[in-house]
Amino acid sequence: MKEYDVIVVGAGNGGLVAATTTAQAGYRTLILEKHNLPGGCATSFVRGRFEFEPSLHELCAESTSADLESTKGIFADFGASVELLHEDTLYRTICKDPTCSYDVVMHTGRENFLDDIEAAVPGSRESVGHFFDLCKNIDDAQVYMNGGKNGPKINPFALMSKYGDFMRAASHSTEEVEKELGIPEKARSIMNTYWGYLGVPTDDLSALHFISLLTAYMQVRPTMPYNRSHELSLNLVKAFEGFGGEIRYNSEVTKFLYDEKGKAIGVVANGEEYRARKIISNVIPNNVINRSDASKLPKRFRKMANVRKFGMTFVTVYLGLDKTREELGIDDYSVFITRNKDARVQFDTRADCGYYVVNCLNKALPNATPEGTSTLFFTIPFMPGDFPEDLTPRGYKEFKNTIAEKYIKDYEETLGITIRPYIEEISIASPVTFARYLGTPEGAIYGYDTGSWDNVVGRTALEPMEYNIPNLFFCGGHSTMGDGFPSGYITGDRTGKKVVKELRKEDK
Ligand SMILES: Cc1cc2nc3c(=O)[nH]c(=O)nc-3n(C[C@H](O)[C@H](O)[C@H](O)COP(=O)(O)OP(=O)(O)OC[C@H]3O[C@@H](n4cnc5c(N)ncnc54)[C@H](O)[C@@H]3O)c2cc1C
Secondary structure, three states: OEEEEEEEEOOEHHHHHHHHHHHHOOOOEEEEOOOOOOEOOOOOEEEOOEEEOOOOOOEOOOOOOOOOOOHHHHHHHHOOOOOEEEOOEEEEEEEOOOOOOEEEEEEOOHHHHHHHHHHHOOOOHHHHHHHHHHHHHHHHHHHHHHOHHHOOOOOHHHHHHHOHHHHHHHHOEHHHHHHHOOOOHHHHHHHHHHHHHHOOOOOOOEHHHHHHHHHHHHHHOOEEEOOHHHHHHHHHHHHHHHOOOEEEOOOOEEEEEEOOOOOEEEEEEOOEEEEEEEEEEOOOHHHHHHOOOHHHOOHHHHHHHHHOOEOOEEEEEEEEEOOOHHHHOOOOOEEEEEOOOOHHHHHHOHHHOOEEEEEOHHHHOHHHOOOOOEEEEEEEEEOOOOOOOOOOHHHHHHHHHHHHHHHHHHHHHHHOOOOHHHEEEEEEEOHHHHHHHHOOHHHOOOOEOOOHHHOHHHHHHHHHHHOOOOOEEEOOOOOOOOOOHHHHHHHHHHHHHHHHHHHHHHHO
16 A cells, blocks of 8 residues: 555646645645546647647636736746747637628737727627626635635625625626626627637626636637647646656546545555545546445535536547648638527537537647648537437447538538548547546536536535535536636646645644
8 A cells, every 4th residue: 555645636737736736845746647648638649640639729828817826827836837829819700690690800908809899899899898897806806715825715795895796797697797788789699709618608607707718818818838738738747746746647546535434545546555645636526426435425525416517518520631721711710600699599509500619720820730731620519418329339430420521511611611622630529538538427528517506606605515525625627617727727726735735734
């Protein structure tokens, strides 16, 4: 039996940052990762002469307030800085709804975005500006709640009296707030394009969550690493090992261990027992429950995991093309294509080209592929239950191919370009692929659904009550902040610091 101060299960974004934080603080830390590579979603894969980015469309590396955590700040604290390229274009969004069609390119920077929206929907500038103004009070409230050195504090009276916009945005959906501000329907449709990044349509998505996301991307500009997101993960591993941390690949944790009082004390991987004072799970709570003696777990913890809905997953199509993007007539990095102006209808018609995004990495990063070639990455939303059950191996292939063919055709028709004859490599990932690589139920890539009652505010307020297994901590996309690279890193940072604080207290 091997003993550590901290064991981290899973080397996704959250796990890598949590582990590096505890290793940096001098604690003997072990990461156990089931795959033979670090990063989870943050990785890359090679087909023929192409190295594909499997997940990251755009990284929001900085925060809208200097007092809030950010990816950049976390990496810098580890000395793991990665060079990032910035995009000036936020997105191109094409809506084919006959009652509200548009094809607009939205740019980064507040004034540019407002100019774009005013040009597309005359008279909308002021109300959209008011929407972005809400971000300041939301940021201030979050800084207040983070509580600086003394830890988190949530005093409802202070929140109500000083942070009114935060409270209003927290308790209403994005569309309720937009309508209240008088934002015209077409402008709402254009600015709600990013709902897919949070996996919940805007009539059910907390305004606070969406305002924070859109303002951050708009204000600080989306970024990409030069060498796929795998570069970010490798840099974290390097920092982690530099602080003396140990990482074991091909080591799936099959059991979480508890003492007679229900305190987490260790795990089992490859039939070997590992013990630690603190365990951090980058693995979704449902899988911790499946790997635990249920009688040792608090009822509330089990109920919490069972009552939550799994969030969005995707079918993704990666194409390596033997022509350059210029030859093919592709002008944009991110193109969102919808058939209806309304996010709810886009969500409901997701199986029929209702909402999808296509990225051409060569636009952001011209050298992303060998000379004379380019790459496209289609992301098509799926929800738990969308994927047919009981497919034969042949049926599975046919299902994936049918989807790829349908979306490639729709993209060609929408943009008036031809790409099919130039496909040199094609790879299609489905919810089954994500379930296999990430180990998540239904292949959920966004953890739990952050719609309605289970939004970030409720999760944050209830966190101490819900994550109540002594010595067991959680971080990652399934955690309080929902999905995304930054949320993974930030929850990893917070969890790592919390664990260090507990260990120091015990050591006094
Ligand atoms: C197609 C796609 C597009 C995306 N686009 C974006 C985007 O543009 N911007 C953005 O910010 N986010 C995006 N995301 C979301 C983002 O990638 C995730 O939210 C984030 O990476 C999740 O990080 P995590 O810490 O939860 O770890 P995960 O990536 O879920 O990794 C968990 C790790 O734990 C390991 N593991 C699981 N079970 C075990 C076990 N029992 N024992 C040991 N190890 C185990 C897994 O192998 C994996 O390495 C996208 C995701 C996908 C899939």
